[in-house]
Amino acid sequence: MKIIRACIYPKDIQCITGRSERYGRKLLNEIKVHFGKEPHQFITINEFSEYSGIEIDIINEYISN
Template sequence: MKIIRACIYPKDIQCITGRSERYGRRLLNDIKIHFGKQPHQFITSEEFAEYSGIKLEIVTEYLQKVS
């Protein structure tokens, strides 16, 4: 059984959305502001799915393939 990562990185956002890695960094910062997180805290796959509107199953499936 593979362990699925709990956090999302800019490269993941790039692969999921097809946008640039810079867009991924910007989006992560927007999500942190939205959820009231501090700059050093991570974004979970659940938070990314909720904010982006992408189904959690799609994000989880991607993380399983990559991990």
């Protein structure tokens, strides 16, 4: 069974969107506020997909590489 990460990081967002890593950090903070998460909590791929509108399959392609 292939293990795929559950969490998404700023570097992943940089690869997916083509924006800067700083933009990825900013976006993760916005997603945390949107979902009512604490600063120390992680953002899952499902939450990122729901917020950004990018399909999970596309996100998994970038993360698995």
